[in-house]
Amino acid sequence: MSSVTVHAPATIANLVCGFDVLGLALNDPYDVMKLSISETPGIRIQHNDVYNLPTIPEQNVAGVSLLEMMQELDSHYGFDLVIEKHIKPGSGLGSSAASAAGVVVAANHLLGNIFSKEDLVRFAMAGEKLASGVKHADNISPGIYGGITLIRSIFPLDIVSLTAPPMYVAVVHPQIEVKTSDAREILRKEVLLKDAIKQWGNIAGLVAGFMKNDYGLISRSLEDVIIEPVRSMLIPGFDDVKKKSVDAGALGGGISGSGPSIFMLCEEKNTALKVEKIMKDIYDNTGLKYHTYVTTINNEGIKVEVNNH
């Protein structure tokens, strides 16, 4: 039986102004998944973690993504999957996307890389639909392509890999659960033209800032006038973290995905460490449990290791 082990990274969707269209992959944390291919048909899932997630394939985002891929295979293979989750579900750090993207990358490897990266995103979006009610690719794509990606369109898929200057990312994950489906439900369905103009100026500015290695432009563009004012109300300490981090020299930041995690981009490691301290001080005062990370952008994406038996 052949098997591979993948490291599926956490991802930050939206990158403040780019709701559903921008995302980046992180070096830490990541899930570890072992996938084996066998001649016994069906998908068998085991979770070696504390999150009590469903193991029935149709109820697990990894199972659903793999089933989507299997519909396009002629042969009737079976798969055994063991998931060791380190990215807490409902964290805003792309926990569901790590499972959805990780499993299709692993399966593709075992099948001889017959599918393109774009195909893999298409399969993994079925997992995101299960988790959040809609197909979105802003967490999945950076996992599969690595680095920072722009989803110009979902139907049809048009994914653009962006380059960016080196940056450090400070993240705080307050231990409250915000389900993506709930965080989408509370959003207004219509946008004022004046807000839309500000928002698309910022998205264009952020993409240009990444591509031109222009930290000043990145910093000025990290502003969200549409989603953040609504969702930030679900996150205790949000305004304080953001203001004090920017005062300490962070380029800017905001809600990671649909929250509750908050991230800050920094040019220097020292600044990211200062921001982490600010995050800790603020959450120590709230009495909430939390976890922090200081990490960098993962340009490689999901890492595949072949297991030798």
Ligand SMILES: Nc1ncnc2c1ncn2[C@@H]1O[C@H](COP(=O)(O)OP(=O)(O)OP(=O)(O)O)[C@@H](O)[C@H]1O
């Ligand atoms: N393998 C899996 N990994 C993670 N979540 C799963 C998995 N299978 C099913 N789920 C369900 O998906 C939901 C978690 O997805 P959700 O999108 O809310 O969180 P997230 O991925 O951490 O957040 P975000 O997408 O904002 O970064 C939970 O309801 C969880 O039970």
Ligand SMILES: N[C@@H](CCO)C(=O)O
């Ligand atoms: N773009 C999605 C990401 C969720 O992980 C949202 O913000 O709802």
